[in-house]
Amino acid sequence: MFNLSSVRARLISYYLLSVAILIGVSSYALVQMLALDRLTETLDRKWVVGTRLLGEMADLLSETRLAETRLALATDQDQTDRALAAADGYIVSIGYQRTAYGLLDKTQEELGLLAIFDREWSTWAAEHRAWAALSHDPRLAMSPAFQLRAHALYEIVDDTVDTLSTINAAGAAEAGARADNIVDTSGTIFAIVVACALVLASWVTWVIHAGISRPLASITKALSELAAGNRDVVIPQVDRHDEIGSMALAFEVFRNNAVALEESQALAETLARYDALTGLANRRVLSDELNKALSRVERGDASFAVLLIDLDRFKPVNDIHGHSAGDFVLGEITTRLKAVVRKNDTLARIGGDEFAIICELDVDGRDLTKTPIALAERIISAISAPITIAARIVEVGASVGIALCPADGMNGDALMHAADIAMYRAKQAGRGTFRFYEESMDTELKALAALEADIQRAVAANEIEPHYQPLIELSDGRLLGFEILARWHHPEKGMIAPDVFIPIIERLGLMSEFSLAMLRRACIDAKEWPADLRLSLNVSPRELSDLLFPIRLLAVLSEQGFTPNRLEIEITENALVADLETAKTILQSLQNVGIKIALDDFGTGYSSLYHLRELKLDKIKIDRSFIQSMKDNPESAKIVYGILGLAKSLALPTTAEGIEDSEILDRLNKAGCEIGQGYHFGKAMPAIEASQFVCKSRGKAKLLVA
Numbered sequence: 001m002f003n004l005s006s007v008r009a010r011l012i013s014y015y016l017l018s019v020a021i022l023i024g025v026s027s028y029a030l031v032q033m034l035a036l037d038r039l040t041e042t043l044d045r046k047w048v049v050g051t052r053l054l055g056e057m058a059d060l061l062s063e064t065r066l067a068e069t070r071l072a073l074a075t076d077q078d079q080t081d082r083a084l085a086a087a088d089g090y091i092v093s094i095g096y097q098r099t100a101y102g103l104l105d106k107t108q109e110e111l112g113l114l115a116i117f118d119r120e121w122s123t124w125a126a127e128h129r130a131w132a133a134l135s136h137d138p139r140l141a142m143s144p145a146f147q148l149r150a151h152a153l154y155e156i157v158d159d160t161v162d163t164l165s166t167i168n169a170a171g172a173a174e175a176g177a178r179a180d181n182i183v184d185t186s187g188t189i190f191a192i193v194v195a196c197a198l199v200l201a202s203w204v205t206w207v208i209h210a211g212i213s214r215p216l217a218s219i220t221k222a223l224s225e226l227a228a229g230n231r232d233v234v235i236p237q238v239d240r241h242d243e244i245g246s247m248a249l250a251f252e253v254f255r256n257n258a259v260a261l262e263e264s265q266a267l268a269e270t271l272a273r274y275d276a277l278t279g280l281a282n283r284r285v286l287s288d289e290l291n292k293a294l295s296r297v298e299r300g301d302a303s304f305a306v307l308l309i310d311l312d313r314f315k316p317v318n319d320i321h322g323h324s325a326g327d328f329v330l331g332e333i334t335t336r337l338k339a340v341v342r343k344n345d346t347l348a349r350i351g352g353d354e355f356a357i358i359c360e361l362d363v364d365g366r367d368l369t370k371t372p373i374a375l376a377e378r379i380i381s382a383i384s385a386p387i388t389i390a391a392r393i394v395e396v397g398a399s400v401g402i403a404l405c406p407a408d409g410m411n412g413d414a415l416m417h418a419a420d421i422a423m424y425r426a427k428q429a430g431r432g433t434f435r436f437y438e439e440s441m442d443t444e445l446k447a448l449a450a451l452e453a454d455i456q457r458a459v460a461a462n463e464i465e466p467h468y469q470p471l472i473e474l475s476d477g478r479l480l481g482f483e484i485l486a487r488w489h490h491p492e493k494g495m496i497a498p499d500v501f502i503p504i505i506e507r508l509g510l511m512s513e514f515s516l517a518m519l520r521r522a523c524i525d526a527k528e529w530p531a532d533l534r535l536s537l538n539v540s541p542r543e544l545s546d547l548l549f550p551i552r553l554l555a556v557l558s559e560q561g562f563t564p565n566r567l568e569i570e571i572t573e574n575a576l577v578a579d580l581e582t583a584k585t586i587l588q589s590l591q592n593v594g595i596k597i598a599l600d601d602f603g604t605g606y607s608s609l610y611h612l613r614e615l616k617l618d619k620i621k622i623d624r625s626f627i628q629s630m631k632d633n634p635e636s637a638k639i640v641y642g643i644l645g646l647a648k649s650l651a652l653p654t655t656a657e658g659i660e661d662s663e664i665l666d667r668l669n670k671a672g673c674e675i676g677q678g679y680h681f682g683k684a685m686p687a688i689e690a691s692q693f694v695c696k697s698r699g700k701a702k703l704l705v706a
Helices: 007-073 077-102 108-133 144-227 243-272 283-298 315-321 323-340 370-384 412-428 439-460 498-507 511-526 549-560 580-592 608-614 624-628 634-649 662-670 687-698 700-705
Strands: 303-312 346-349 354-361 387-389 392-394 397-405 434-436 465-473 479-490 494-496 534-538 567-572 596-602 619-622 654-656
Touching: 007 077, 007 108, 007 144, 077 108, 108 144, 144 243, 283 303, 283 346, 283 354, 283 397, 283 412, 303 370, 303 412, 315 323, 315 392, 323 346, 323 354, 323 370, 323 387, 323 392, 354 370, 370 397, 370 434, 397 412, 412 434, 412 439, 439 479, 439 498, 439 511, 465 511, 465 687, 479 498, 479 511, 479 687, 494 498, 498 511, 511 534, 511 549, 511 687, 534 596, 549 580, 567 580, 580 596, 619 624, 619 634, 624 634, 634 654, 634 662
Parallel strands: 397 434, 479 534, 534 567, 567 596, 596 619, 619 654
Antiparallel strands: 303 354, 303 397, 346 354, 387 392, 465 479, 479 494
């Protein structure tokens, strides 16, 4: 619907009105011009031409009559012949003029007069011809009766022409008057239209100024004041119901938002300096406080320590109990930390489960480590106390790194870096403890960085090789296959233990690439072995959270022509904690193509029985720590026997890791353990030795048949 309250609609209506006026004036002008053109054409074709023709006819009639007079007065034959020739010429010309005049448009009156002319002229012309025939007899030519008759006819014809000329002149005058009237009327109308147009233009200009320009100017002025900081300015025109009103209302909303923003700016500034979850100072405040503390140290007023706290065993709280439980734990730990720090110390949360403390120290010559040690011990003790979440109890710990100022640095970044290195060393020392920063730690950290670079290079260059540890059927000593184990001979440092480089590979995000490379090389090595020998591959937690892992793994098997039912995947319970549903999906897709799944290190995870219930496993592996301590620790033996009994009730085969002597082998065999591996059967060996082991255990003939 066309809403005239809209500025756009009004402007369009003004435009359409102007166009309508222009079209009307143009149409009227065109009509008048056409009428004037017709009058001009009439004047040109009838009145002007008619007047000229009639005038010429009147002149020719006079000349004809004059020639007849000369004919009557001729004294000799020569004069008679010349007068007669002149009269005949004039008569012919009058005939031409009459014919031309007959072609023009004429009124009924003119047609009547023209009929009289034609009749009388015909009579005159006939009598003239008769007179001309008698022109050799002067007596007849000079007859007064003839002269009177000719003159009477001349006067009739001449009067008729004069009357036609008069009528023609009157018509021309009337046409001219009409043309003048058209011009005058058009001029008057144009003057009126121009006046109306000027009035309309003035009115439209006033309307635009009053309804658009002036309101916009007032809004612009208000906005300028708003931009200058005047938040009390009133935005005009907000009560209008058109585009300007909408714009004014939008600016009013903007003004209100600006006021609200300024009112909340102080609050936002406060929130920007404190952690939303715990209410503690954040990294920004910690940096400011560090700079203040450094300024006091430079003046010699005080010294201080930086304590960096990282929670131990916090990730399983989030993974098992959920993030809400993790938030509750962080809140409880914050309360405990507040209780152990002094009022003049700065406590801040700087990361997910990281906290930092600036601890002021006295400079009276006492041991500067005493205060931070006491604080670190209080922190570790407070955090390690159990935390109750609903009906559940969780336990976390803390590793603390300590850096002293000025001993360990004179800027905030250096001190935080030193405390971070010390905290990392505390975690390496077994967690739940503290360490002071030492320069050697930095050296060790640099060495670790160099080792990480070497590992990246080694993975890319395939320097880390697969070794194979035999899997033996305990009942008859038959070789069932091999577990793939990674071994790395560093070109400078010699053999590097897997528990050193494997965690680094996983931390660098290279585990998937590395595992598939190990599998590919193992498939190539296994092509020479009997087709019933299986390979067992360990996979990491990262791979059990990647839905594309089964596709990449099957691509390697297909590429090497290794059937999936010859492969067994070993997983740990730690790999299932992060996302059990995704892990279930991945494992199910692998089992669907014939790959077996074994639960490794059974009994050491978070909830072994829960995973046995949730997952359709094909085998469980008893952790080597229980096997190797069976001789000396009766509790370990009970655990092993309990696991074997549970596995038998679930119809799950079991593999015992770490079998190193025949006594343990006998006890496991009697208890019903099906498969074993360990140094008693053979260490992890390269591919050549594994092939020799196969030949020895199966016999060369059997190998050749396979």
